[in-house]
Amino acid sequence: MSALIEFHGITKSYGQGQARFQALRGVDLCIEEGDFVAVMGPSGSGKSTSMNIIGCLDVPSGGEYLFHGTHVERLDRNQRALLRRHYLGFVFQGFNLLSRTTAQENVELPLLYRGESAGRRATAARQALQQVGLGGWEHHTSAELSGGQQQRVAIARAIATRPTLLLADEPTGNLDSQRSHEIMELLNSLNRDQGITVLMVTHEPDMAEYAKRVIHFRDGQVEQDERLRELAS
């Protein structure tokens, strides 16, 4: 398995002078393709900052970040946007669907930015919705869907582009335990059947149970890194 993500001595600090806050204090990390990683840790431990850097939404203050061997810290804003567009899928805690927009249109959005034709957008979006178990709900707006369904739409949006890496930031944070387990099953199957690498931040240990590898952050550093299941080779 080749390394998808490599962190070499990544540091990140916010603010200036007295108000300076060191969020990451030299993180070394390597995540292989096909892995399913849960990132845990208390708030302020640096897990969200790491996720933002991995997701190319933020840049490190120091160190090297290689994505597929590309130095992300050397890319500019637009190049990072293109990297997100082509390789990454995002799932957020708050779902973050466009309001007053149908499920279909939400899922088509990233395809639109990739310049897919209207016909291919529609097909891919329908397929993705089918995959998350929302076939037949294409024309419902977010307000007409339950929380679990909204998160499914968000996942459909993230996988419609067939990304290499799916980043999920507390995907079950706003859901009850049954819906949470359903979402985790869904992520698990995407990882298992489609080989999408999944990186998930979570507070809940029983959600982390689904992962193949759990990384604990504390005080801006990796505290513990345990492998629950072997990577299929």
Add this chain to the structure above:
Amino acid sequence: MMFWNSLLLALREIRRNLLRSFLTILGIVIGVGAVITMVTLGNGATQAIKDQVSSLGSNLLQVRPGQRMFGPGGGGAPQFKLEDVKAIRQQISGLAAVAPQVSRNATVVAGTNNWSTSVTGSNLDYFTAGNWALAEGRLFTPEEENAGQTVCVLGATIQKELYGSSSPLGENLRVKNFSCQVIGVLKAKGQSGMGRDQDDSVIMPLRAVQRRLLGSRDISNIQISVANADNISRVQEQLTTLLRERRRLGPGADDNFNVLDTRQIADALSGTTQVLTMLLGAVASVSLLVGGIGIMNIMLVSVTERTREIGIRLAIGALEREVLLQFLIEAVMLAALGGLIGIILATGASVLLAKLMQVPFTFNPTINLLSFVFSAGIGILFGYMPAKRAARLDPIEALRHE
């Protein structure tokens, strides 16, 4: 490709917020509507005045005693005599018609109908100079003119008021204490530039009116039609020189008569309406500017309100310039849509108001196109700042925004 996507996204956004979109563009709608309506009506009014003045006759000079252009002729200044008219005819070349005139208001009676009108005495040149055409009958003969016989030619209004649909030819029309025979009826010309009904008059030979109505040989007004428009200023100068001589005015004395070119009146009047049109247009375009500020306001609110949405777009891979373009296109589309609705409303309003104000309606493509382009330009101008702000957002901050 990127452009069409942004266009699609902008369209979706407008459709998603129909009411707000409509309220946003209301300012532009009103602005464009006001500008176009004002300019169209103003141009119509100018056109109306030009038409009416040209219907008075072509290449006309009015010679009147007194120094003032308008108002009752004369004051203390001596009136003209027939000898003045003869002298003009003999000494100035290039004249198509020289029509001495006198007129007096009088009540005319036919059968049981009576009508108060102006009775004008003149010669055959009157009809040439004033572009009058006969509807029926004939004009007076030179013999009738010279003898001052009581024959008369009626304006269209008189015929309508006194005789209705029947022909007045050969009938006797009583004017004050004498009666005259109707020999012809003129074609209608309508209102003059000053709001006077030109068809409301009875025309008789000059001598008849002088003798029967005025009891004097004075001539209050001479209308002169110049054959070639290029000669108007030359004729005007020669007339002035000649009349100064005949009226024995010394080199230092002011003219006690004036020679007026009808074109000058037309130019003066249409100049006034053009200035008014520009002024009204300028006032209206201020509202267009206000409309633009309204768009900027809403777009700024919209950017704040949609911060999270912008964050989502940026996170899933929208480029800065794609977000910029989307918001810019949204603003321009709103503004252009407002411009389009404004044009439609203005056309309707102009047609209606033109009818009401009795001015001709002419569709002016320039001002319509200009207003449309201007409103779209306002969209770019006032949409750029909010769009730039949206595109510059930090995706992490934007996603965290509540």
